[in-house]
Amino acid sequence: xxxxxxxxxxxxxxxxxxxxxxxxxxxxxxxxxxxxxxxxxxxxxxxxxxxxxxxxxxxxxxxxxxxxxxxxxxxxxxxxxxxxxxxxxxxxxxxxxxxxxxxxxxxxxxxxxxxxxxxxxxxxxxxxxxxxxxxxxxxxxxxxxxxxxxxxxxxxxxxxxxxxxxxxxxxxxxxxxxxxxxxxxxxxxxxxxxxxxxxxxxxxxxxxxxxxxxxxxxxxxxxxxxxxxxxxxxxxxxxxxxxxxxxxxxxxxxxxxxxxxxxxxxxxxxxxxxxxxxxxxxxxxxxxxxxxxxxxxxxxxxxxxxxxxxxxxxxxxxxxxxxxxxxxxxxxxxxxxxxxxxxxxxxxxxxx
Amino acid sequence: xxxxxxxxxxxxxxxxxxxxxxxxxxxxxxxxxxxxxxxxxxxxxxxxxxxxxxxxxxxxxxxxxxxxxxxxxxxxxxxxxxxxxxxxxxxxxxxxxxxxxxxxxxxxxxxxxxxxxxxxxxxxxxxxxxxxxxxxxxxxxxxxxxxxxxxxxxxxxxxxxxxxxxxxxxxxxxxxxxxxxxxxxxxxxxxxxxxxxxxxxxxxxxxxxxxxxxxxxxxxxxxxxxxxxxxxxxxxxxxxxxxxxxxxxxxxxxxxxxxxxxxxxxxxxxxxxxxxxxxxxxxxxxxxxxxxxxxxxxxxxxxxxxxxx
Numbered sequence: 001x002x003x004x005x006x007x008x009x010x011x012x013x014x015x016x017x018x019x020x021x022x023x024x025x026x027x028x029x030x031x032x033x034x035x036x037x038x039x040x041x042x043x044x045x046x047x048x049x050x051x052x053x054x055x056x057x058x059x060x061x062x063x064x065x066x067x068x069x070x071x072x073x074x075x076x077x078x079x080x081x082x083x084x085x086x087x088x089x090x091x092x093x094x095x096x097x098x099x100x101x102x103x104x105x106x107x108x109x110x111x112x113x114x115x116x117x118x119x120x121x122x123x124x125x126x127x128x129x130x131x132x133x134x135x136x137x138x139x140x141x142x143x144x145x146x147x148x149x150x151x152x153x154x155x156x157x158x159x160x161x162x163x164x165x166x167x168x169x170x171x172x173x174x175x176x177x178x179x180x181x182x183x184x185x186x187x188x189x190x191x192x193x194x195x196x197x198x199x200x201x202x203x204x205x206x207x208x209x210x211x212x213x214x215x216x217x218x219x220x221x222x223x224x225x226x227x228x229x230x231x232x233x234x235x236x237x238x239x240x241x242x243x244x245x246x247x248x249x250x251x252x253x254x255x256x257x258x259x260x261x262x263x264x265x266x267x268x269x270x271x272x273x274x275x276x277x278x279x280x281x282x283x284x285x286x287x288x289x290x291x292x293x294x295x296x297x298x299x300x301x302x303x304x305x306x307x308x309x310x311x312x313x314x315x316x317x318x319x320x321x322x323x324x325x326x327x328x329x330x331x332x333x334x335x336x337x338x339x340x341x342x343x344x345x346x347x348x349x350x351x352x
Numbered sequence: 353x354x355x356x357x358x359x360x361x362x363x364x365x366x367x368x369x370x371x372x373x374x375x376x377x378x379x380x381x382x383x384x385x386x387x388x389x390x391x392x393x394x395x396x397x398x399x400x401x402x403x404x405x406x407x408x409x410x411x412x413x414x415x416x417x418x419x420x421x422x423x424x425x426x427x428x429x430x431x432x433x434x435x436x437x438x439x440x441x442x443x444x445x446x447x448x449x450x451x452x453x454x455x456x457x458x459x460x461x462x463x464x465x466x467x468x469x470x471x472x473x474x475x476x477x478x479x480x481x482x483x484x485x486x487x488x489x490x491x492x493x494x495x496x497x498x499x500x501x502x503x504x505x506x507x508x509x510x511x512x513x514x515x516x517x518x519x520x521x522x523x524x525x526x527x528x529x530x531x532x533x534x535x536x537x538x539x540x541x542x543x544x545x546x547x548x549x550x551x552x553x554x555x556x557x558x559x560x561x562x563x564x565x566x567x568x569x570x571x572x573x574x575x576x577x578x579x580x581x582x583x584x585x586x587x588x589x590x591x592x593x594x595x596x597x598x599x600x601x602x603x604x605x606x607x608x609x610x611x612x613x614x615x616x617x618x619x620x621x622x623x624x625x626x627x628x629x630x631x632x633x634x635x636x637x638x639x640x641x642x643x644x645x646x647x648x649x650x651x652x653x654x655x656x657x658x659x660x661x
Contacts (some may be wrong), residue, residue, distance in 0.1 A: 181371045183640040185599040186633050187378070193621055193629065194382050284499055291501045291603055292618055304501075311505060311607065318509050325502040333497040 041269070044345035051341020054334035061331060065137040073115045074127035076134040077299040082125070092125035094317065101125070119323060123313065128320065135301040136327055139283050142213060142302075143335075146220040146282035151275045153221055154228025159259050161229065162236030173233070176226045184223050188285065191219045192294040210297035216289065220282060231274055235267035269346040277339040280332040287328055303328045361649060368645045375637040376426065379630050380419055386626070409434070409627075432631030437623045443631035450613030454605070457528065457612060458597045461535035465593070469540045470586065473547025474579055480552065488544065495541035501603040504534040508607060531608045535600055539593045543586055551582040584655045591644035598636050 035043075045051055074080070080092040080101060092101035097120045104114045119128035161172040195215030239245070240263060248258050264271075289295040290304030303324045310321035406412045410421065425431040432443035476488045495503070507530050511517045519527045554560065555578055563573050602614035609615070613632065620628035 177367060178371055178374060181367065181641060181644060182375060183595055183599070183637045185595070186637050186640075187375075189621070190379060190382060190629070190633050194386055197386050280497070287499055288501065288603065291499075292606075293622060304499075307502060307505060314505075314509060315513055318513065321505050321509065325506060328502060329494070329498050332499075333494065336493075336497055 037269075041346040045341055048341045048344060050337050051345070054338040054341065057330065057334040058338060061136065061327075061334075062140060065133050065140065068133045069130065069137075072127075072130050072133070074117075074130050076126065076131050076301060078127075079125045080121060080127065090125075092121055094123055094313070095121040095125075097319070119319070120317075122309070122320070128323075131301045131306060132303075132323055132327065135303045135306050135324060136331070138213075138296055138300065138302040139286055139304070139328070140331065142216060142286045143279040143281075143283035146217060146224070146286075147275050147278040149217060149221045150224045150228055150278055150282075151271065153225035155232055155264070155271065157225065158229035158232030159236055159264065162233035163240060163255060163259050163263065165237075169233070172229075176229055179223060179226045180230075182223070185285075185288070187223060188219045188289065189292065189294060191222070192216060192289055195219070210300060212289075212295055212297050216286060216295070220285075224278070224281075228274060228278070231270060232267060235270055236263050239263050239266050273339060273343045273346060276335070276342050280335040280339070283328070283332060283335075357652070360652070364645055364648060368641050371641050372634075372638050375641075376423060376634050377419075379633050379637075380422055381415075383626050383630050384415060384418075409436070426634070432634070433627045435620075435625055435628050437620070437625040437628070443627050446616055446628065447613060447631060447635050450611070450616045453610060454598075454601050454612035454614060457531055457535060457601065457605075457610065458594075461532045461597060462539065462593060464532065465536040465539035465543060466586070468536075469543025470547050470579075470583065472540075473544040474551055474574070474582075476544065476548045477551035477555065477582075478574065485548075489548070492541035492544045495537050496545070498538075500534060500538060500600045501607060503537055504531070504604050504607040507534055527608060528610070531601075531604050531610050534604050534608075535597055538600065539589075539596060542593075543589060546585050546589055547582060550585045551578060554578050554582045557581075584651070587654055588647060588651045590650070591640070591647035594643040595640045598640060 045055075069076075080089075082089075089102060095101065095117055097118060098116050099120065100108065100114060100117070101121075108114055117127050117129065119132065122128050122131065157172060161169045161176075192212065192215055195211070195218060236259070240258075245258060245262055248262055253261075286295060286302060287304030287307070290302045291308045293305075293308070295305055296302045306324040307321055307328070310317065310324070314321060403412070410418060413421075422433070425433065430444060432447070435441050435443050435446060438446065472488055472492075476485045479485050511530060512519065518529050560573060560577055563577055568576075598614070600614075601610075601612060602618050604610070605612045605615040606618050613636070616628070617632045617636075619625075620632065
């Protein structure tokens with residue numbers, strides 16, 4: 001420190017002439033660690049309590065519907081009363097939670113331990129808990145993959161329309177306008193009715209998934225890409241007038257390179273947010289179709305078809321409706337809240 | 353009405369007509385792509401009987417001819433042909449029958465949704481960040497994330513099965529209460545959120561401050577300036593709301609056994625009544641397209657700031 005009391009005398013602080021330590025060099029060269037766009041957004045997301053809780057909920061639900069079937073002793077399509085070579089044991093049908101069928105009771109008397117039916121069994125003697133878990137798995141998978149399909153198609157078509165402009169843009173946007181004005185639910189029902197019968201999947205890998213789910217994906221792919229395409233086109237239209245695009249073009253970059261390296265990364269936040277919000281939408285539609293009997297194929301459960309099955313025995317087995325209903329609401333609500341949180345955290349316009 | 357506006361209206365009407373034509377065409381060809389045709393599922397039917405049936409319904413003619421006949425019948429006579437499964441009835445009659453119930457249900461639900469939604473939204477905006485506002489927002493968020501079939505089933509359990517206040521069968525007069533509530537809840541929640549956010553937007557505008565500075569009474573500011581202007585986005589929701597109510601009515605009518613068009617549609621899907629599926633899809637789609645068109649045009653009329661592109 002320079003002693004200010006004697007301004008004319010040259011007083012030097014010998015400490016100032018010591019070589020800097022590695023730590024100090026680090027401190028000088030970076031005032032604080034720089035933050036990337038994602039780390040920034042992530043930090044903001046973590047500060048949002050509602051979004052964090054929703055995200056944890058989603059992760060817990062996803063993990064449990066992947067992991068629980070691995071160790072659960074019952075399977076979703078095994079009718080417990082049906083044994084090969086023996087008459088059907090109807091004591092397994094419609095069990096209340098934590099009760100057991102006849103043969104199971106005998107085994108318990110003999111001292112064996114029998115895994116409880118937490119939610120009882122359904123009208124065909126299938127363990128209801130594992131059906132709920134599997135239904136959740138189907139619903140989540142449909143929601144997730146449908147959004148990916150929508151994202152891919154919308155991304156490709158939207159960015160081509162936005163970047164090419166002119167006649168290509170006009171042509172694509174006319175098609176988008178028309179598909180947009182089609183009443184989506186009706187067309188989805190119509191296509192689901194027909195595709196479920198037309199598709200022949202026997203012998204392929206897809207057979208196990210079932211024609212109805214495949215047709216659902218096709219329908220999502222055909223119809224729901226339009227809003228994604230519109231969104232991305234709008235973004236790209238405004239971005240392609242930026243100077244860095246001009247400079248890239250001046251240095252001879254090709255169109256596809258500019259789209260991939262310059263334009264898409266700049267609208268990534270919009271893409272993430274609308275994909276996240278697309279998932280609950282797809283789950284909604286899936287459960288709606290399953291409810292109408294156009295969803296998953298028979299032994300496979302989905303939350304919508306479980307709720308629809310439960311309507312038949314509503315007076316006696318009310319909980320069979322309440323459980324899948326609660327799970328759907330929980331999933332959709334937390335996905336929506338998480339999507340809202342993502343928007344708040346990643347939308348650069350809101351941060352300004 | 354200037355020429356720019358006329359041009360816009362014309363363009364939108366043409367687009368709507370094109371959409372309706374596409375719906376008819378897609379519906380027709382997609383339904384005819386189903387292998388086997390409509391009479392294959394019938395039990396023990398002889399070759400001659402099947403040929404006679406196909407001749408009766410004109411299914412033996414070439415596809416393009418069937419298509420033009422179908423299109424002509426719809427445009428000139430609003431005729432969707434006979435139902436394949438409900439013997440002796442025309443699809444148009446079945447639709448008309450169903451619409452009588454469904455329209456009543458839909459209109460009442462829409463009115464309730466609009467009225468309560470606007471009031472709640474305005475109250476939430478005016479009492480911003482209070483407990484009341486937060487309660488309204490939490491409840492409406494919950495309603496928006498609940499599929500209509502779940503809402504309907506839960507209401508059925510609560511009020512018909514447990515409390516036994518209203519009959520579960522929607523065919524009776526008292527039985528229409530629950531379906532109307534079920535249909536109204538989602539649009540109500542949506543309109544509440546819409547009104548709240550647009551009201552908040554309007555309340556921050558300069559002209560509200562000007563009005564307040566002039567000494568205009570609070571009541572006049574709210575009803576004369578704020579509410580009127582914040583209803584513009586609500587009008588655009590009119591079209592989607594109709595689409596929701598018509599498609600929502602499918603499950604709601606199914607749950608409550610209401611003899612409306614949605615129930616007819618669902619049962620025609622399960623019965624594979626092809627002409628009925630086609631007729632209902634085209635009818636409902638046309639209705640939705642027209643309503644979307646009307647609400648879009650209305651939107652431009654109500655808000656003069658919007659430019660016609």
